[in-house]
Amino acid sequence: xxxxxxxxxxxxxxxxxxxxxxxxxxxxxxxxxxxxxxxxxxxxxxxxxxxxxxxxxxxxxxxxxxxxxxxxxxxxxxxxxxxxxxxxxxxxxxxxxxxxxxxxxxxxxxxxxxxxxxxx
Amino acid sequence: xxxxxxxxxxxxxxxxxxxxxxxxxxxxxxxxxxxxxxxxxxxxxxxxxxxxxxxxxxxxxxxxxxxxxxxxxxxxxxxxxxxxxxxxxxxxxxxxxxxxxxxxxxxxxxxxxxxxxxxxxxxxxxxxxxxxxxxxxxxxxxxxxxxxxxxxxxxxxxxxxxxxxxxxxxxxxxxxxxxxxxxxxxxxxxxxxxxxxxxxxxxxxxxxxxxxxxx
Numbered sequence: 516x517x518x519x520x521x522x523x524x525x526x527x528x529x530x531x532x533x534x535x536x537x538x539x540x541x542x543x544x545x546x547x548x549x550x551x552x553x554x555x556x557x558x559x560x561x562x563x564x565x566x567x568x569x570x571x572x573x574x575x576x577x578x579x580x581x582x583x584x585x586x587x588x589x590x591x592x593x594x595x596x597x598x599x600x601x602x603x604x605x606x607x608x609x610x611x612x613x614x615x616x617x618x619x620x621x622x623x624x625x626x627x628x629x630x631x632x633x634x635x
Numbered sequence: 636x637x638x639x640x641x642x643x644x645x646x647x648x649x650x651x652x653x654x655x656x657x658x659x660x661x662x663x664x665x666x667x668x669x670x671x672x673x674x675x676x677x678x679x680x681x682x683x684x685x686x687x688x689x690x691x692x693x694x695x696x697x698x699x700x701x702x703x704x705x706x707x708x709x710x711x712x713x714x715x716x717x718x719x720x721x722x723x724x725x726x727x728x729x730x731x732x733x734x735x736x737x738x739x740x741x742x743x744x745x746x747x748x749x750x751x752x753x754x755x756x757x758x759x760x761x762x763x764x765x766x767x768x769x770x771x772x773x774x775x776x777x778x779x780x781x782x783x784x785x786x787x788x789x790x791x792x793x794x795x796x797x798x799x800x801x802x803x804x805x806x807x808x809x810x811x812x813x814x815x816x817x818x819x820x821x822x823x824x825x826x827x828x829x830x831x832x833x834x835x836x837x838x839x840x841x842x843x844x845x846x847x848x849x850x
Contacts, residue, residue: 564849566797
């Protein structure tokens with residue numbers, strides 16, 4: 516029985532597929548802030564697990580070249596690949612999927628900014 | 636010192652055991668949670684399959700009863716409150732599996748079915764942390780077990796993304812079925828990127844070591 520438990524423990528600890536352990540090739544450092552096409556204001560950010568959730572969720576998108584979450588400014592910076600964009604409704608859905616809320620969206624080119632309505 | 640620790644634990648109740656207070660991460664995320672303290676050696680690995688649910692395996696060795704639970708655990712994020720400077724969460728959890736005796740010899744007990752139900756909540760800013768949890772285990776012939784955990788924490792400094800985050804915490808517990816019904820632990824939490832480590836000691840001198848890693 517102890518062998519069975521040891522095997523189960525080993526299975527538990529190695530069950531995560533290799534794909535999730537693979538090194539992320541996209542940018543994720545503060546340098547993204549300088550080249551960001553989109554800045555997303557967020558609420559609910561309190562720790563690095565929050566940053567991780569947002570980075571992982573956005574980086575699955577082909578349009579995204581890199582992301583960076585700054586806990587101090589509460590801003591998610593998104594750098595896009597050439598000739599791509601992310602619509603506001605897509606950004607809001609991705610942030611919600613990661614477990615957080617959007618307070619604002621602004622773009623480097625000044626287009627299509629968004630501010631979340633005040634909670635009553 | 637012991638009286639002071641127990642006093643703090645009463646203040647903290649019914650706050651909770653935060654090493655398990657965030658059992659749902661983000662869709663397609665894997666999390667490993669290891670908890671080792673006076674009560675248990677526990678491993679829980681789970682996969683978050685949507686914004687509100689994760690499913691995983693749980694192994695828990697009960698140090699007092701000398702038996703092990705092995706089974707599946709489903710976690711649900713019942714509600715999250717995102718605010719500009721804080722976040723609060725309410726979670727439920729359910730586990731189903733078997734318990735095995737770790738003793739050998741003629742007194743060895745048969746395997747039995749087991750299940751548990753739990754609820755936990757937390758509220759945190761980047762500076763303060765409060766959590767609470769209640770859990771009830773039905774272990775068949777191995778006996779039922781309830782626990783109430785609580786935790787208060789303060790960060791001595793506010794760290795930005797990727798830096799080392801440090802927390803001073805106190806955890807209190809109430810275990811109605813146990814001889815030692817009230818207790819407390821002092822805990823240091825270190826948190827960097829996807830990894831969280833907690834080291835501590837309880838009022839009986841027993842060490843505590845927890846680890847969480849998100850992938």
